[in-house]
Amino acid sequence: MAILGEIRKRSWLLVGVIALALFAFLVNPDTIDKVFGKNPNILGKVNGEEITRDEFNDQLFILQQQAQQQGQPAKGLEEQAWQLLVQSKLIKQQFEKMGLKLTDDVFWSQLQYDPIFAQNQQYFDEKGNFKLQEIKSEIEKAQTSNPENYGFWLKNRKAIEYRMMARMLFSNVTAGITTSKKEAELMMKFRDEMANIDFVKVDYLEFSKKNNVKVTTQDLADYIKQHPTRFKATASRNIAYAYFPATPSAQDDAATLNEINKLYLKGTDASNGAENFQNTKNDSMFVELNSDVPFIPQYVSLNQIPQELKGKIATAAIGQTFGPYKEQNLYVVSKLLDKKASDSTLSKHILIAYKGAERSTATRTKEAAKKTADSLLAVIKADPAKFAQGLKLSDEPNAVERNGSVGWTTPSSPFAPGYLKFLADNAKGTTGLAETSFGYHIINVEDKKSGSMAYKIAHLAKNIKASDKTENKVLTQATRFIQQTEGKSFNQFKNLAEKNKYIFNNAKAVGRFQGTLPGLNTDKDADVITWAFDKKREIGDTDIFTVEGSGDRIVAYVVGKQDEGLADPETVRDQIEPIVKNKLLAKKIVEKINAGKYTSLDQAAKAFGTSKASATVNLFNPGVNGAMEPKVAGAAFGVAANKLSQPIEGMTGVYLLVKKSVTTNKLPGDIKQIVQAITQQNSQQFTGALLKSLQDNATIKDYRIEVWDKAQK
Template identity: 30%
Template sequence: MAILSKIRERSMFLIIIIGLALFAFVLDPSTLGDFFNSSKVNEVGEVNGEAISRQEFATALEAYKQQAGGRVSEMQAAKSVWDNIVRKKIYKNQLAEAGITVGEQDVWNEVINSPSVNNSPQFQNEAGMFDEGKFKQFLADTKENNEQLWSAWSNYMNQIKDNAETNTYNRLITAGLGASLKEGENEYMIENTKVNAQFVYVPYSTVADSLVKITKSDIEAYIKNNKAQFQVEAARDISYVKFDIVATPEDEVAIKADLATLIEDFKKSSDNKDFLNENGSETPLDLNYKYNANVNQTVANDIFAGDKGEVFGPYKDQGYFKISKIVEVSKMPDSVKASHILIPFVGAQRATPDITRTEEQANKLADSILTVVKRRSSKFADLAKEFSSDKSNAEKGGELDWFNYSRMTPAFRDFSFTNKKGTIDVVKTPFGFHIVKIDETKNEQKVLKLATYSRKIVASEKTENDVFQKAEQFALAVSNNKDYAQVAKDNNYNLRPAVGLKVLDENVPGIGNQRPIVSWAFGRDLETGDFKRFDLEGSHVVAIVTGKTEKGLMPVSKATNRVRPILLNEKKAALLSEKVKGADLQEIAKANNTTVRTANGINLKTPTLSGVGAEPKVVGAMYNAAIDKVYSNVVGSRGVYAFKVSQRNLPTALPNYDSNRKKIAEARKGLTFKMYEALKEASDVEDNRANMYVSN
């Protein structure tokens, strides 16, 4: 019966849905197809009416993430891929409208003329010239036999095509971005015309804020009249309390006591590596030599006064409790100066493509050079210049600067620090074979090899449970009492805000990368006051939605702090307008209990008034004003002005203004990024990625 009941319920649901669809069809027959069309569900956006499907986006996203090799987050990758797709479609649309096509031959020419292809020995003939036939054969063989490599080449050629389309369009636009001689002349005049003036300045601060009333309707009206400035994306405000799971002093005492029980067994152990592994050390065995400065300074002197076999600790160090056993005592310099000749081989790290010798051949060459320099060390510098692949110091005869123990690769380091001045030998490293000569050493001192057992300082299970209970109790209190701020205050919890989170953000201030919290905050049915507990790595967070801003015009509550100062100044300007009027600057100054000021040598390039600051509107008015005429009630950024221009010094006229014209033209041609921003602003871009990344 229960099953039949469910079928009846679903049947009724379907009848209602079909009825609504038919009703819509009666009103507008074209809507029926749209009603049942699920294509919108499979789209992440549109650019000028062209859909971006989920499949297209997902394929590009996966390719980008593989190329990035895990170095970017999901949302960083999604943003880059979206931007790339939008850019590509905008440029394709522009090229199509202009009737311009970038063909296969154009792309092919770009590919074969790129240095990475044209200069590759793999595609050159016996004369060392690029052979197009060889390259074509390589691509044909790759397509047939190596799917992964062919995919990489296909992506590369597609990228070449995209770049060619972008560059073609940009070149066409920049070709028309010249400048006239008249523009050059105007630029010259603006930069070099100097104005001397007298002015009276009455700052807005002379009118008390209390004398000006700004209402909510004033702010609403300003927003509506300046819609372009107040368009905002959807945003959410949250507040949260973070409950960190950290070890208590009692937990630390317990961990330290546990380590103390291992000391005697550690002393007796003949295999330090096994001891660390069997007892669960959280750091591996490190038998590099340690200088006093490399060891925790609270115990360093005690350890360095010890003998081989002694165990020290437990001591606290960088989030761990440790016990350390002296394995070896020696003496070494703290820095060495050496020279080397590097002989790499095929497969060695950083080996350049022109290296063709095998490892065996490299070893033989290194031994031959060693034989020569051991007989005559004076030949070392010349042989370094001739044979060493380390060009950064080959010209200096292979000489390296002073280096400390931690700088070089292990084999090179160990040889350098455990041998005496003048020692020469061959050392193999991942970079190849080095003929190394120790030139100088300094500051010889005691060093130790230490086997160190480590236990991370973490909260006990009891502490974890206690923290969890606190988070749960706070969440419960919030559910019973909507005044979450008061609940936090009563419990002495730190309530932190995260304001203006965007739908595709992943970072929450104070917590870091927590995409799940952002996704939850944008849930469709979530309302202000709703909350949730999140279990994070090392903490619990109870988050509360405190504000919602929908896409469109900024709400008054959000815009008030931005609009109020503007409206204050506008209303203060109106109040001051009657006081900053007249035909005589001295009278205007006297009426406003101020003085007449002087401004000499001002120009439009740097529109600043001495003692006041930047005032582009006022300086612009001075630039165009008649000489010796008083202008009053001039509204500026910082106050209201009256002024009189006493002198306008024009620069010497030039025979022509071609250099200025060229400067303007070159500056314009370098702004291709602004071209794209203008195209994007003029395009109809619909971004629905949030549907993929927001929990419902």
């Protein structure tokens, strides 16, 4: 079944312990000499349990595999790997505190429910029975026959165990979540009862137009201190930057156009004009030697060619050229090399891989693979029915279950060129051998049908690049800017950047292992972050960085330094300023209401220049004329009938209300249904709440910054 090889290819399924939101974890700024005097391979601790460098590297490797398989950039994965490890440790610790055990017998009995197995039918027989003994047997054999795959299995078994512990932990805990009949009756009452109220609302926005308040840094700090759990902060830096792109000038554009015209019409210097893109006899070689875009040998469909060619290519003659034309940041000349009907081919194959082949986990040599493939091909040609038996030797996952089929393909399908060439060159019913970067393929052409036209096109392309003159101009601009802002305040840095219309951004909370800066995503982002976290770095420091390849410049400025603890108020201003401002406005409004000693809603409405309104409110759905106001709904049921309430600090304003009556509107649903619904809802919410509680109450030490900084020195 090639189980271990399949697990390696599907390793991204192992990255998460459970599908829960990740939380920010604390960073400890203890000195490295104190912490790492004896063991620099410990990157942190979770409630005293160590996170080792090996554990971290294993987790990071899995995440990198996931990113590669999904075609995503492998940036910022260090922080995700750390968070997943912390989450796993917390679950394991709670699992053991509850007296639960994950024995070897339990592990094997639960393996079939793990996503990497449960989601793959090859691990179950036709009756749906899990092939446990086959799996165990292959793993045991791998200890001697394939130590590399066996080592990979041992590393990933930990992730599987963490997931098992999570399922068992949450299953045991949520099993105890129940809902009493009394609770259900109360919820039904909240759902069905409606309070009819008259009210006056002093809207925060309207009040602020004449009574504006300024939210100070201290106001933000006071709010953060009142909510310490919400504003725990990791070590971060507030980094501002001005970006100076080396955008090609009009002269650079013209120079690139001249360069491609020369190759197109006159030829290279080496050929002295004898060979150019129009008359070359070897288009692929000419492109490989002279183009900034590699030659693509495959045939492509009409929707895969540049827009410039779409209305012309169908009637074009073989050898006809088009251009030069612009395609994004390129000048391109295209030549039609061939066109033919895009026949669809149905095929199946047996892959015989070897050590070193692409995505291969095989240990055989290339010579041994060729010998095996030739022998198997001879057997199958003598008796085509033997193809099915030969599939057992295939190194492709699920080959037997899929009968080796790759489905219908066309010349433009994203397959290895050698495979597609075999399909193009051979008729229906042919069985033969083809070599690709994946190994040797014994291919059977099962069927063919004609399709739309496909085109083989050679593209001679040149990047429109900034010249040395343009790059020097950008360097001069960036250098002048850093000289003008050196030793200046952040506001002066910002104002000068905006005045000169430079690209400017202020990344307020950049983590040490974040990998990228908001709005940039260049190869220098990590260098800027490392620079900002240097122990010698002070607020107000500046430096200049050059982006490789493009010549772009980044001038960075350290605006603030955040160590472990409560968040710096200014880094979260955008997040909490509206809330704090409303609280300050509410305080003023309440003071004015209390000073007025109003005895009716009409008096309050007149004093604040607003009007009295009516609404029907409900505790279950606490909306007041379109605004969600849970405090107002609670007060509506708490105040005595026909009595003026105290001022209520709501979400959108301060309210005064008078409850006129309470009515009951009985909605469908009996007690049993309500009990089940509440229990299910509580169980679903509990897993996330439990993990957050474990994190909030844990002692988490993160020594990575000290380790990395020391290693770099």
